[in-house]
Amino acid sequence: MSTLKVGIIGCGTIFPMHAESLRRIPGVKIAAVCDIKEGRARAAAKKYGCKYYTDYRKMLALEGLDVVHVCTP
Numbered sequence: 001m002s003t004l005k006v007g008i009i010g011c012g013t014i015f016p017m018h019a020e021s022l023r024r025i026p027g028v029k030i031a032a033v034c035d036i037k038e039g040r041a042r043a044a045a046k047k048y049g050c051k052y053y054t055d056y057r058k059m060l061a062l063e064g065l066d067v068v069h070v071c072t073p
Contacts (some may be wrong), residue, residue, distance in 0.1 A: 004029070006029065006065065017073050031065060033045050037054075
């Protein structure tokens with residue numbers, strides 16, 4: 001089984017529930033996160049060891065993701 005590359009759009013209140021759950025699943029890697037607030041995106045990327053973006057379109061175009069969680073209102 002290959003590793004699934006996951007991206008998360010939105011690093012706000014609901015983000016940790018998704019990120020922590022994903023981190024516990026074998027064969028899943030959080031590859032990138034995105035938030036319009038750069039500081040929030042940067043902090044999330046540092047915590048989960050991945051890249052960060054402030055533009056979801058750029059993340060989708062560059063990362064080759066298998067799954068995307070949209071955690072925005």
